[in-house]
Amino acid sequence: MNKGVPLAEALALYHRAADRAPAPVLADIDTLLNAYHPDHARSSAIKLTVGVNAGDECQRDLADLLQAETFIDEANLAGAPVTDVDVLVVGGGGAGCAAALTASEQGARVLLATKLRLGDSNTVMAEGGIQAAIDPEDSVQCHIQDTLRGGHYGGDPALVAAMAGDGPDVLRWLINLGMQFETTPGGDLQTRRAGGMSVARLVYCRDYTGLEMMRVLREAVIQHRSIEVWEQSPVVELLSNEHGQKCVGAVVTSLIDGQVRIVRTRSVILATGGLGRLHLNGFPTSNHLGATGDGLVLAYRIGAKLRDLDSFQYHPTGLVNTPHLSGKLVTEAVRAAGAVLLNGNARRFIDELQPRDVVCAAIVRECAEGRGVDINGQRVGVWLDTPHLEQSQPGLLEKQFPNLMTRTRVSGIDPRAEPLLVYPTLHYQNGGAVIDANGATTVPGLFAAGELAGGIHGRNRIMGNALLDIISFGRRAGIAATATRDRGPKKVTLEHVNRLRRALTLAGMPMSRRSPQVLPPYAAKGLWNH
Amino acid sequence: MSSTITDADRQQVVTLTINGVTVSVNKGMTLVEAAWHAGISRVTSVGCLEGVCGSCRVMLGRGKEVTVGLACQTFVEAGIEVVFLPAASAPRHHYEIDDFQDGWDIHARFHEIFPEASRCRHCHGCVRSCPKGIAVEDGIALAAAGRYRDAGETFIECVMCELCDVACPELIAPAHVGLFCRRVTAHFHLRPPNLIFRLEAIRQSRMEPDHE
Ligand SMILES: Cc1cc2nc3c(=O)[nH]c(=O)nc-3n(C[C@H](O)[C@H](O)[C@H](O)COP(=O)(O)OP(=O)(O)OC[C@H]3O[C@@H](n4cnc5c(N)ncnc54)[C@H](O)[C@@H]3O)c2cc1C
Ligand code: SF4
Ligand code: SF4
Numbered sequence: 186m187n188k189g190v191p192l193a194e195a196l197a198l199y200h201r202a203a204d205r206a207p208a209p210v211l212a213d214i215d216t217l218l219n220a221y222h223p224d225h226a227r228s229s230a231i232k233l234t235v236g237v238n239a240g241d242e243c244q245r246d247l248a249d250l251l252q253a254e255t256f257i258d259e260a261n262l263a264g265a266p267v268t269d270v271d272v273l274v275v276g277g278g279g280a281g282c283a284a285a286l287t288a289s290e291q292g293a294r295v296l297l298a299t300k301l302r303l304g305d306s307n308t309v310m311a312e313g314g315i316q317a318a319i320d321p322e323d324s325v326q327c328h329i330q331d332t333l334r335g336g337h338y339g340g341d342p343a344l345v346a347a348m349a350g351d352g353p354d355v356l357r358w359l360i361n362l363g364m365q366f367e368t369t370p371g372g373d374l375q376t377r378r379a380g381g382m383s384v385a386r387l388v389y390c391r392d393y394t395g396l397e398m399m400r401v402l403r404e405a406v407i408q409h410r411s412i413e414v415w416e417q418s419p420v421v422e423l424l425s426n427e428h429g430q431k432c433v434g435a436v437v438t439s440l441i442d443g444q445v446r447i448v449r450t451r452s453v454i455l456a457t458g459g460l461g462r463l464h465l466n467g468f469p470t471s472n473h474l475g476a477t478g479d480g481l482v483l484a485y486r487i488g489a490k491l492r493d494l495d496s497f498q499y500h501p502t503g504l505v506n507t508p509h510l511s512g513k514l515v516t517e518a519v520r521a522a523g524a525v526l527l528n529g530n531a532r533r534f535i536d537e538l539q540p541r542d543v544v545c546a547a548i549v550r551e552c553a554e555g556r557g558v559d560i561n562g563q564r565v566g567v568w569l570d571t572p573h574l575e576q577s578q579p580g581l582l583e584k585q586f587p588n589l590m591t592r593t594r595v596s597g598i599d600p601r602a603e604p605l606l607v608y609p610t611l612h613y614q615n616g617g618a619v620i621d622a623n624g625a626t627t628v629p630g631l632f633a634a635g636e637l638a639g640g641i642h643g644r645n646r647i648m649g650n651a652l653l654d655i656i657s658f659g660r661r662a663g664i665a666a667t668a669t670r671d672r673g674p675k676k677v678t679l680e681h682v683n684r685l686r687r688a689l690t691l692a693g694m695p696m697s698r699r700s701p702q703v704l705p706p707y708a709a710k711g712l713w714n715h
Numbered sequence: 716m717s718s719t720i721t722d723a724d725r726q727q728v729v730t731l732t733i734n735g736v737t738v739s740v741n742k743g744m745t746l747v748e749a750a751w752h753a754g755i756s757r758v759t760s761v762g763c764l765e766g767v768c769g770s771c772r773v774m775l776g777r778g779k780e781v782t783v784g785l786a787c788q789t790f791v792e793a794g795i796e797v798v799f800l801p802a803a804s805a806p807r808h809h810y811e812i813d814d815f816q817d818g819w820d821i822h823a824r825f826h827e828i829f830p831e832a833s834r835c836r837h838c839h840g841c842v843r844s845c846p847k848g849i850a851v852e853d854g855i856a857l858a859a860a861g862r863y864r865d866a867g868e869t870f871i872e873c874v875m876c877e878l879c880d881v882a883c884p885e886l887i888a889p890a891h892v893g894l895f896c897r898r899v900t901a902h903f904h905l906r907p908p909n910l911i912f913r914l915e916a917i918r919q920s921r922m923e924p925d926h927e
């Protein structure tokens with residue numbers, strides 16, 4: 186990468202630049218994306234060698250984890266305590282809680298095992314809102330169209346229709362559980378329009394939509410009489426029947442004391458969320474600490490088909506000002522409100538309201554070609570011109586973006602006085618486990634919901650559809666997982682692990698690497714050295 | 716303060732203790748980063764790193780003064796003693812929102828579920844411990860008086876760290892009281908016409924004979 190404009194020099198240029206000239210017109214979007222979007226970066230994707238997706242494109246770092254050894258062998262299981270439940274839900278974010286609540290509504294005994302604390306999730310961090318077609322101008326059909334278009338027509342129309350059709354009832358369900366939303370003076374739910382929507386469809390709760398959703402779901406789960414919750418309890422392997430063909434349970438460990446436990450079930454619902462903390466292609470992330478793609482690894486090893494493993498959303502404006510804020514989101518709404526992007530020479534370089542993938546690629550281009558702002562040769566970014574926004578609309582930042590202001594204040598940064606340094610941040614996993622409209626994966630007994638599942642958002646997700654997706658498919662999976670009333674497993678085995686191990690050996694792949702990752706190395710270092 | 720100064724600051728080294736272990740780290744780090752950097756074991760209570768998940772609860776000792784906070788939002792200081800707190804224990808107050816038949820007896824139900832809420836002794840313990848600066852004590856008073864909507868509004872920024880629960884000598888569990896207030900407000904009072912209209916339209920279209 187070319188070195189950029191040194192910070193001090195860039196700041197001086199920034200302060201001297203009087204006018205904000207219009208952004209140059211973008212000649213060719215495809216050329217820009219192909220050259221600079223991280224998904225297209227040379228060496229980003231490789232072809233998988235083993236497993237159900239052999240031959241498919243997959244991001245390189247993820248491929249390493251999918252084609253790896255497990256932590257668990259038969260010896261670990263001998264003598265491990267066994268718990269029997271009807272449904273095991275893996276993951277305590279929005280999708281997992283919705284699945285657990287719905288399964289227990291159906292009368293199932295439910296165990297929810299989650300890696301960290303219940304509610305530690307990407308869900309709690311969502312700010313923007315949740316989509317549902319409730320505006321008089323809007324329709325479910327229109328929601329379907331917008332979602333498919335936004336995903337570059339890569340989504341599965343049946344899944345999109347299921348999700349969009351659920352939208353209004355998802356809101357009713359959340360309200361019944363006690364979630365609040367912004368309302369108009371007449372009592373209607375307030376809707377607003379965001380990128381990719383043809384009408385106003387985003388409902389929200391201040392800029393704390395995910396927090397409000399998560400704390401209500403968390404409380405409902407904790408209070409529920411027939412849901413048991415194990416916190417600090419990552420699932421590190423699934424269990425299959427003697428043919429390795431059906432999921433019949435899981436292996437749970439403890440972050441506190443390392444104990445291994447076996448859970449035997451009729452169905453397992455994976456709801457482990459995304460993978461930002463794998464820092465694909467070396468990117469920082471907006472995701473919570475537990476987002477290490479564990480569910481993809483577990484699902485793949487037991488034979489579930491995955492899809493779009495080479496497609497990720499990099500949010501254009503992640504903070505780079507100080508290391509501890511690295512990758513933290515500055516919501517798109519700041520650009521929508523009028524903040525422009527400037528390179529190290531204090532020039533605009535892209536229409537800031539282009540789709541996320543395009544703006545992202547443009548920022549990467551500026552920095553790669555030496556027009557970024559260089560901080561001590563360690564970090565690089567471009568300016569998000571918040572002071573100019575503040576000048577043109579005094580008080581706006583404080584009023585509309587209290588969350589951003591609080592976070593930067595803690596670090597001694599005032600976005601009203603100095604521009605923020607931003608660079609794209611790994612935000613969302615577009616693909617994931619292949620599911621049907623019931624959340625069933627291609628492996629019997631195994632369901633998937635939420636960010637882990639693929640096929641809904643195609644190759645690009647539009648704002649507000651993730652929060653809808655997790656509740657819609659969380660509930661669907663919760664119902665379907667309890668409908669299979671077979672008499673439960675007799676034998677739990679690691680047959681599927683042996684199968685993958687054989688395939689790895691045959692393919693001459695290295696067996697040194699183990700997965701799932703559970704925690705990023707920088708955090709695990711302190712966690713595991715007892 | 717500009718980002719340049721923050722960067723320069725980072726060259727300075729400060730010494731503190733985390734979970735009893737003495738560590739020397741660079742200034743400008745949060746307590747979470749310092750714990751990772753020093754390889755402090757068993758720090759599992761870390762989540763969003765943004766101050767919204769309420770997990771990384773720490774006790775902070777500066778000389779005789781002891782406070783609490785969130786580790787991802789607190790920066791290292793020389794000499795400070797940091798202890799990562801264990802997860803909160805299971806709640807003592809139980810209800811399911813579907814237990815409530817209608818809203819007319821909600822006041823009685825509230826005091827059955829949270830009998831301690833009317834015994835606040837105004838010690839400010841909850842307010843002092845809240846990392847979000849919430850007027851917890853006022854919220855409890857509103858709840859005890861049956862003003863659930865206003866009480867709930869007080870807790871809009873609550874991240875469920877439950878530090879106020881730990882602080883409360885009357886075992887009121889203010890965090891859960893706050894959430895109760897927010898939940899019953901939505902559960903009983905949020906009846907948006909636009910949503911109801913759309914739900915009914917969808918129901919009717921499903922009943923049409925040509926709907927498969
Ligand atoms: C900063 C930010 C802002 C966002 N804003 C919006 C928005 O405005 N609107 C919108 O629609 N979407 C938004 N999104 C996306 C959306 O929040 C997520 O896609 C969605 O919440 C994912 O929900 P989930 O339940 O699938 O996963 P999560 O909420 O991430 O939950 C997954 C859970 O599984 C646990 N887990 C992981 N691995 C294991 C394991 N091995 N064993 C046990 N448990 C495990 C995790 O600890 C976590 O608790 C945003 C995301 C971020 C990061
Ligand atoms: S009100 Fe209580 S639980 Fe909520 S943020 Fe404050 S201290 Fe934490
Ligand atoms: S800590 Fe408890 S008793 Fe003290 S002011 Fe708060 S609610 Fe009242």
